[in-house]
Amino acid sequence: MANHRADREAVVEKALAALDLDARCRLLAGQDMWSLPAVPEIGLASVVMSDGPIGVRGVHWSPEDPSIALPSPTALAATWDPPLARRAGQLLAQEARRKGVHVLLAPTLNLHRSPLGGRHFECYSEDPLLTGAIGAAYVTGVQEGGVAATPKHFVANDSETDRFTVDVRVSQRALHELYLAPFRTVVEQAEPWALMAAYNSVNGVTMTEHNALQNEILRARWGFDGAIVSDWTAARNTVGAAVGGLDIAMPGPQSVFGRALAEAVRAGHVPAETVERMTRHVLRLAARVGALAGAPPEVVTLPTTINGDALAHEIAQRSIVLLRNENDVLPLGKIGRIALIGQTADQPRALGGGSAQVFPPHTVAPLDGLRAVLDADTELVYAVGADPRVKIPAAKEGFQLRVQLYGSGDRLLGEHPLPEAAIEWIGEFPDGIAVGELHRVVVSGTFTPRATGTHTFAITGIGPFRLTVGDAICFDDRIVPQGDPLAAFLRPPEMPIDIELTAGQPVSVNLTHTVTTMPDVPIAFAKFSLGHQDPNIDPEALIEEAVAAAAAADVAVVIVATTPEVESESFDRASLLLPGRQDELVARVAAANPRTVVVVNSGSPVQMPWAEDVAAILLTWFPGQEGGAALADVLMGRAEPSGRLPTTWPADQDDAPVLNVTPTDGALSYAEDIYIGYRAWQQHSTAPAYWFGHGIGYTTWEYETATFAPDPEAAGALGTLTVRVRNTGDRPGRETIQTYIAHSSRPDRRLAAFAVVQAEPGETAEVAIPIPRRAAESWDETTETWVQPTTAYDLLTGRSVADIRLAIAIDLEGPHA
Secondary structure, three states: HHHHHHHHHHHHHHHHOOOOOOHHHHOOOOOOEOOOOOOOHOOOOOOOOEEEOOOOOOOOOOOOOOOOOOHHHHHHOOOHHHHHHHHHHHHHHHHHHHHHHHEEEEEEEEOOOOOOOOOHHHOOOOHHHHHHHHHHHHHHHHHHHHOOEOOOOEEEOOOOOOOOOOOEEOOOHHHHHHHHHHHHHHHHOOOOOOOEEOOOOOOOOOOHHHHHHHHHHHHOOOOOEEEEEEOOOOOOOOOHHHHHOOOOOOOOOOOOOOOHHHHHHHHHOOOOOHHHHHHHHHHHOOOOOOOOOOOOOOOOOOOOOHHHHHHHHHHHHHEEEEEHHHHHHOOOOOOOOEEEHHHHHOOOOOOOOHOOOOOOOOOHHHHHHHHHHHOOEEEEEEEEEOOOOOOOOOOOOOEEEEEEEEHHHEEEEEEEOOOOOOEEEEEOOOOHHHOOOOOOOEEEEEEEOOEEEEEEEEEEEOOEEEEEEEEEEEEEEEEHHHHHHHHHHHOOOOOEEEEEEEEOOOEEEEEEOOOEEEEEEEEOEEEEEEEEOOOOHHHHHHHHHHHHHHOOOOEEEEEEEOOOOOOOOOOOOOOOOOOOOHHHHHHHHHHHHHOEEEEEOOOOOOOOOOOOHHOEEEEEEOOOOOOHHHHHHOOOOOOOOOOOOOOOOOOHHHHHHOOOOOOOOEEEEOOOOOOOHHHOOOOOOOOOOOOOOOOOHHHOEEEEEEEEEEOOOOEEEEEEEEEEEEOOOOOOOOOEEEEEEEOOOOEEEEEEEEEEEEOOOEEEEEEEEEHHHHHHHHEEEOEEEOOOEEEEEEEEEEOOOOOOEEEEEEEEEEEEE
């Protein structure tokens, strides 16, 4: 490996020497939305990037190019299982290679500072140690597959409100102990080949220009030798970004680098040596992923091929958290009739929106999953109950549609079947159509209504549209966005139109969109949809139908969910309440059937005012394409819900110690300092609904012994804690052993280490857990170093931060019982 590294660096230096200033600067700017330019003269291929983190979209943002969809990062963190995260990374590298992608823009290492953070489903946890452990394993897996991982968003991009411009004001202690910590873990343990700089500023300096954090800490102190890429459009100043540590400004072709950077060098504003160093980082990245001829790639032997459907199922299954299980209502086992209730039982929210979105080849709904595993003696009754969706879903049932792409003069450029009336192209149009070449997109076909009455169609998008249904022109106008253009792209406005139709009588449908471009950003993009909703059904009647089904069943399973309008990228959450009438639905179903199980399909915490009134609560997060099958396995006892909470769930939003995500005069103060998540709840007068680390499973565990062996010679560890637990239940099980550390001057508990074990009924499992030295240290702002305030600590081991089963007092000079 050392020889390969030396050989690779030699090829990088040779390629670098062959590039003049202009060629070097061109290489530091995107040539389009997702790639860097090729330089055939030096054997450099175009390096292609793609969004993640639960799938690999590739350069197409379209259902025509499907991708394996794994569960959300919160789900992966809920497994508390780094080896599983490593396998997830290997699968995503496999997907990236299939799609011609060299650089995966993931994982997201920002923290759950406030439960209102809109993008928390894309982050792992409120705890930096858990985040770093899962993130490092994920990065290792991706790069073992020969693909670069790109931890993001460096740093303190923990909320979405004014994310392009917000200045995060944070103490150096909180910055080092919390927000930088997972990045440092990933850099030191997994050595990522790239890293993404965030939009926001930190203490007055925008991150793409932050010399202190990018050059002094990330590179000089931590030893990062990869390429730093901007978040898309985050680089705003040529000189500031270059001298501040940024290497790649995306997207292109308009960029603060490229020609502008070359001019800055010639004007004496940027040293030529700086551009040389930046180009070296980019060429090294290309060499590592096999895109530089003659340079040995970092990975020669690829991991064994992974079955994507099977791994998506396993992660979804392992991530499910059982919060409550009164009278052991779960698992269901042999049962006569199940009432399955909820709109998302049939149309689940498998993944979050924004840059984390991919188009899976299929999605298993809970309704499908249960039907597949129930025997002939069990009756399954389904009722919608309450539909929480605010926007009208894309037309699908009863529609036969195609999409046609036209250039100037009505020249047909391409045509494809369209199974669902949603267009999402960003970065590249189908059929190789260039930016400026596409003039119109036409979605057309027929619709055969199932019901007579007032049908609602909806155009969701930006720009000029013309909709005809039958002989009627229903809309012919321009839809104008309001506010943030990226937010408008991710959440475009909706224009509803009511049309009277008759059941069984087909009508023609034609939606024409005239493509508009942004002169300053010549990027291929088109995002719009044609929605459809059948004649309205009385919402009260839907709930009454569900209540009746529950009353007549042996058990009622109600699935509740967030929607893209309340939990997604580009905005923070206004409330932790479930949207629509879902809380009312749960309360009324529980009143009708005491054996009510609630399944929460959300990426992050929601309020559950009915929690004490239902028999059981399961969390599935955003469970990916196999979520319904995994849920069915857990409900029926074919698998155990072994997930544990990666973040604390409040009983009420107003109880949360940290809520503020809204800047004041452009600044967001992290006034809580180091006290976020369970660290803050321990100082709080009100307890949460469910603590960090909670999860109960289907079996029981006894924590028998814990012993600590100090190792004063170890560079990064205090020593090793050995824990023995016993499965005292009647089922095989998996347990997450969690160890927290405290000392007299800092009595609040901090996660120090964890391990996952398995055992058969009656058997013991013993595990040796290294306790990292950093767990005992704090950042001293005066000396700007890590210090250890005492030698005496308590190691507290148990099932959550609030459920401690074993305590051992240790001294770094030796253990004490």
